[in-house]
Amino acid sequence: MTGAWTAMQRVFEERDRQDFDEVRIAGLAELAARVRELSELVVLTRADQSEVAVVAREVELLTRRLAEAGRGIPPGAQVGEGGIVRQLGSPVTGALNPLAPPIEISVSPDGTARSEFTLGVLYEGPPGFVHGGVSAMVLDHLSGVAASANGTPGMTAGLDLRYRRPTPLGVPLSAEAKAVRVEGRKTFVESRILGPDGRVTAEATAVFVMPTR
Numbered sequence: 001m002t003g004a005w006t007a008m009q010r011v012f013e014e015r016d017r018q019d020f021d022e023v024r025i026a027g028l029a030e031l032a033a034r035v036r037e038l039s040e041l042v043v044l045t046r047a048d049q050s051e052v053a054v055v056a057r058e059v060e061l062l063t064r065r066l067a068e069a070g071r072g073i074p075p076g077a078q079v080g081e082g083g084i085v086r087q088l089g090s091p092v093t094g095a096l097n098p099l100a101p102p103i104e105i106s107v108s109p110d111g112t113a114r115s116e117f118t119l120g121v122l123y124e125g126p127p128g129f130v131h132g133g134v135s136a137m138v139l140d141h142l143s144g145v146a147a148s149a150n151g152t153p154g155m156t157a158g159l160d161l162r163y164r165r166p167t168p169l170g171v172p173l174s175a176e177a178k179a180v181r182v183e184g185r186k187t188f189v190e191s192r193i194l195g196p197d198g199r200v201t202a203e204a205t206a207v208f209v210m211p212t213r
């Protein structure tokens with residue numbers, strides 16, 4: 001039976017054949033950014049009912065225009081030595097995904113993956129604070145990048161989260177993750193999100209397992 005890793009490689013190879021140059025990516029990223037703004041205003045608008053109905057109709061027409069050139073499969077993931085290096089449709093970092101915040105991640109020479117980002121109203125859980133599932137998503141992904149940077153990429157097998165204090169919405173947050181131990185196919189990664197005051201709001205230990213080929 002084909003393993004998960006081989007199946008994923010096949011998907012990636014298929015998508016690699018798609019025609020995505022940097023100019024096209026920039027254009028689509030601009031579109032995604034505008035849709036993100038629109039989504040936020042859907043939550044925040046005070047427009048009256050008739051105006052909302054008109055806008056809904058206009059958005060429907062715009063959607064139909066894009067559907068005429070729909071292609072059925074999501075944008076590709078670029079794969080490097082350490083696993084995925086860029087995934088344009090990622091719900092966390094994908095510049096082409098309007099649902100993604102999106103967050104940008106850098107990796108320092110010691111293998112620490114870091115990010116600074118702000119999460120707006122679309123990610124609200126408790127009033128005024130970030131949804132716990134969104135924090136988990138960010139830490140899961142950041143930890144995945146740290147596992148890859150360690151040269152031991154894998155699938156998330158476990159994510160043990162502790163929510164220390166509420167994570168505030170609409171203010172600059174930072175997050176970091178680092179691989180701390182490797183045992184066979186398993187890589188253990190520790191991560192955390194910090195509020196603007198530098199205090200930890202959420203922290204996690206994740207286990208990544210390299211799937212069988």
Ligand SMILES: CCCCCCCCCCCC(=O)SCCNC(=O)CCNC(=O)[C@H](O)C(C)(C)COP(=O)(O)OP(=O)(O)OC[C@H]1O[C@@H](n2cnc3c(N)ncnc32)[C@H](O)[C@@H]1OP(=O)(O)O
Nearest residue numbers: 084085140141144145148155156157158186207209211212
């Ligand atoms: C620069 C940009 C980069 C970009 C990088 C992109 C980052 C993306 C980050 C997001 C990642 C995701 O969302 S991934 C999506 C969410 N995750 C998934 O869908 C995974 C679904 N699960 C699976 O496919 C499978 O269960 C696997 C592949 C994880 C493991 O299956 P397997 O290969 O059969 O392995 P298995 O025998 O079960 O376990 C292997 C070893 O791991 C241990 N193990 C298994 N689970 C756990 C666990 N929770 N905690 C501790 N240990 C565990 C087992 O005891 C065993 O230890 P021992 O006996 O060997 O000692």
